[in-house]
Amino acid sequence: MGLVSTVQLPADLQDALSERLHATAPSRASAQVERLIENYRGTTPTAAPILRDAADAAAYAAYRMPATYAAVRSALGAFRAQAGDWAPGTHLDLGGGTGAATWAVADAWPGGTHRSTVLDWSQPALTLGRELARGAGEPAVRAAEWTRAPLGGAPALPAADLVTVSYVIGELTPAGRAALLDAAAAATRGALVVAEPGTPDGYRRIIEARDRLVAAGLTVLAPCPHDGTCPITGTDWCHFAARVPRTSLHRQVKGGTLPYEDEKFGYVAAARPDAVPGAPAAARVVRHPQIRKGQVLLDLCTRDDGLTRNTVTKRHGPAYRAARDTEWGDTWPPAPDADADAAADSAPEEE
Known part of the structure; x- marks a missing residue:
């Protein structure tokens, strides 16, 4: 990343x-x-x-x-x-x-x-x-x-x-x-x-x-x-x-x-909501993600809780792998991608 x-x-x-x-x-x-x-x-x-x-x-x-x-x-x-x-x-x-x-x-x-x-x-x-x-x-x-x-x-x-x-x-x-x-x-x-x-x-x-x-x-x-x-x-x-x-x-x-x-x-x-059928993301990453051993720290702006920090660890499985690929400005959680999850499941974990 x-x-x-x-x-x-x-x-x-x-x-x-x-x-x-x-x-x-x-x-x-x-x-x-x-x-x-x-x-x-x-x-x-x-x-x-x-x-x-x-x-x-x-x-x-x-x-x-x-x-x-x-x-x-x-x-x-x-x-x-x-x-x-x-x-x-x-x-x-x-x-x-x-x-x-x-x-x-x-x-x-x-x-x-x-x-x-x-x-x-x-x-x-x-x-x-x-x-x-x-x-x-x-x-x-x-x-x-x-x-x-x-x-x-x-x-x-x-x-x-x-x-x-x-x-x-x-x-x-x-x-x-x-x-x-x-x-x-x-x-x-x-x-x-x-x-x-x-x-x-x-x-x-x-x-x-x-x-x-x-x-x-x-x-x-x-x-x-x-x-x-x-x-x-x-x-x-x-x-x-x-x-x-x-x-x-x-x-x-x-x-x-x-x-x-x-x-x-x-x-x-x-x-204009009557012209564009869209909705904002639940949260967005507003700082560089911090990647540490076995965890990723995400600073988020959220709909319900304002500014928060989300710690994603290895035990979160697919979410942890997604967090390692998340960049400043991305939405969180990322949109589901079954193919990417399947490929990640077959890949070895990085230490």
């Missing part, structure tokens, strides 16, 4: 990003990255998108698009596990920039049966996103619509079965954030997924979004096992992580040496 799940970027997106990076020149993109990092750490007024020209958009795609994709894809995977066979016919990628969430939705529901619209206030980001999408293997990515529109105030949004709002509400003022979330909830016919950086500030924005979605009549399906008050208090915060493999160009642009990075993120996935 790995400490963090690895999320592979689609090969066609990886190739498109590498081609764009080569064309931009990694040294120039690296300088743009440094400036963007400072902007993202600062305060940006609602009327000013961070990505203001083609160089900004290319730098963003180089240093943020793989991580954003991994976070959204992980959140969608958790949502899909609770939503059963439901699939969107239409998708609105709100504040989607270069389209990371559009690629993630196409990977979560492959086959090109849905239509995606990327809506953002940065024309350079939309232009680059359209260029990256031209060589996509998934028809839904190639056919996506790229639309410029303001995000502040109370935007008029087209209705969609699935709405994604990824890594954008932190760019808005509190009033703009509230207006955008309310508009997104009103536009949602099926499900809405909001993802933010896995920081204390990002967590607070996710809780704000969660509260507004519940007030709008949506039901939380993931990661929370309930719609009630978050049991986390004090200086702690809820977040998860996805491991993102880095190419040599990616490492050069970001100034890193490791062949991967761990993207920490928070999210909420909520749905």
